[in-house]
Amino acid sequence: MGEAPAFCYENPLKEFANGNTLKSKSAETAIVTGSKKYVIEGSDGKSTSLGVRIYDESTAQWVHPVVLGTKPRACKGHLAVLLNEDRILIIKKGASPDDCLWFLELDTQYVRDQKTMHGGNTEVVAWSKGVRGDAEMPIVISGPSGVGKGTLINKLMKEYPSMFGFSVSHTTRAPRVKEEDGVHYHFTEKSVMEKEIKDGKFLEYASVHGNLYGTSIEAVEVVADEGKRCILDIDVQGARSVRQSPVEAIFIFIRPPSMEELERRLRARGTETEAQISKRLRNAEAELEQGISSGLFDHILYNDELEDCYQRLKVILLFLCLIIIFQLCHVYFFGSVKLMNNLVTV
Numbered sequence: 091m092g093e094a095p096a097f098c099y100e101n102p103l104k105e106f107a108n109g110n111t112l113k114s115k116s117a118e119t120a121i122v123t124g125s126k127k128y129v130i131e132g133s134d135g136k137s138t139s140l141g142v143r144i145y146d147e148s149t150a151q152w153v154h155p156v157v158l159g160t161k162p163r164a165c166k167g168h169l170a171v172l173l174n175e176d177r178i179l180i181i182k183k184g185a186s187p188d189d190c191l192w193f194l195e196l197d198t199q200y201v202r203d204q205k206t207m208h209g210g211n212t213e214v215v216a217w218s219k220g221v222r223g224d225a226e227m228p229i230v231i232s233g234p235s236g237v238g239k240g241t242l243i244n245k246l247m248k249e250y251p252s253m254f255g256f257s258v259s260h261t262t263r264a265p266r267v268k269e270e271d272g273v274h275y276h277f278t279e280k281s282v283m284e285k286e287i288k289d290g291k292f293l294e295y296a297s298v299h300g301n302l303y304g305t306s307i308e309a310v311e312v313v314a315d316e317g318k319r320c321i322l323d324i325d326v327q328g329a330r331s332v333r334q335s336p337v338e339a340i341f342i343f344i345r346p347p348s349m350e351e352l353e354r355r356l357r358a359r360g361t362e363t364e365a366q367i368s369k370r371l372r373n374a375e376a377e378l379e380q381g382i383s384s385g386l387f388d389h390i391l392y393n394d395e396l397e398d399c400y401q402r403l404k405v406i407l408l409f410l411c412l413i414i415i416f417q418l419c420h421v422y423f424f425g426s427v428k429l430m431n432n433l434v435t436v
């Protein structure tokens with residue numbers, strides 16, 4: 091299960107075992123790795139979330155890092171365990187099952203990429219939620235523009251409104267007639283979105299057909315908080331970014347029966363100018379190439395007859411539900427040990 095806590099001001103395990111409320115001093119834990127001591131600040135009665143500061147022994151300085159991701163809500167106390175030298179597992183005291191496990195990422199690929207984006211010399215850490223069972227695994231749906239992703243997703247949401255939730259992306263493109271802000275997209279100014287990307291608010295983003303599109307961490311969490319499985323409609327670049335992120339997801343690529351049919355659908359939709367249609371069709375060729383042959387996707391679906399394709403999509407999703415039921419049965423019959431193993435190896 092990883093390493094023992096490297097350093098704690100008090101013994102939080104003892105406190106947890108006694109069921110005592112932790113005193114304010116013990117609401118902080120510290121983990122030492124290399125020359126750095128990561129102090130996780132618990133509730134001081136004022137802050138609403140857990141804080142992080144770093145003591146760098148090589149410079150004898152305290153540093154306040156850039157903290158990415160949604161911060162865990164403050165709690166009565168917590169236990170911190172260093173895992174694989176690259177992240178700290180936080181177990182919150184008195185939190186609900188879906189809020190009790192968190193990771194503070196110190197040196198994961200994602201954090202290293204973000205450090206580079208911040209110029210290389212800035213300390214960066216990232217929070218990610220620890221409870222990530224299959225039940226919450228998002229579904230990423232990609233495919234060229236006009237292939238029918240939105241149509242398939244709409245059918246799914248209509249048939250299973252309490253099971254699936256749509257991740258509302260941000261985009262800098264102009265709204266189409268009938269598109270609503272906050273429902274179809276969060277329509278955003280480029281400068282605002284660029285700032286939010288820099289602040290680490292996005293799980294992924296990409297420049298698609300000349301505009302910026304991105305999935306905010308909040309958009310995915312809103313759906314997860316509703317207890318629904320999140321559906322992301324994103325391009326292939328975005329799918330690749332999600333693959334490289336700590337988020338585990340199921341990746342589905344939708345392909346058209348032919349380029350001629352794709353063009354027919356795009357024109358029939360009537361939402362793009364001639365120049366935009368040409369651009370989208372040009373990009374479609376590369377997207378199809380990457381979608382089919384990169385090994386990025388778990389499933390590739392032909393959207394020829396809409397109803398057939400929809401049924402095949404449902405078979406994939408139904409299979410996932412069976413796995414979840416199997417896992418729940420496992421937890422029910424064999425206790426929580428297996429569940430804990432899963433959680434810490436996420």
Ligand SMILES: Nc1ncnc2c1ncn2[C@@H]1O[C@H](COP(=O)(O)OP(=O)(O)OP(=O)(O)O)[C@@H](O)[C@H]1O
Pocket residue numbers: 233234235236237238239240241242355356358359393394395396397399
């Ligand atoms: N199997 C199908 N057969 C015929 N027409 C289809 C099929 N699937 C979708 N369409 C139609 O094709 C058009 C494009 O579909 P849709 O808007 O869902 O594509 P999309 O992949 O979401 O595009 P974008 O990536 O640009 O958002 C729509 O007019 C839709 O009704």
Ligand SMILES: Nc1nc2c(ncn2[C@@H]2O[C@H](COP(=O)(O)O)[C@@H](O)[C@H]2O)c(=O)[nH]1
Pocket residue numbers: 232233234235239259260263294295296298299303304305323324325326327328329
């Ligand atoms: N990487 C991302 N791609 C996204 C996101 N939201 C939508 N998209 C993709 O953009 C194109 C064009 O969409 P349209 O609404 O302008 O037709 C399409 O392929 C979408 O899948 C996102 O958040 N990230």
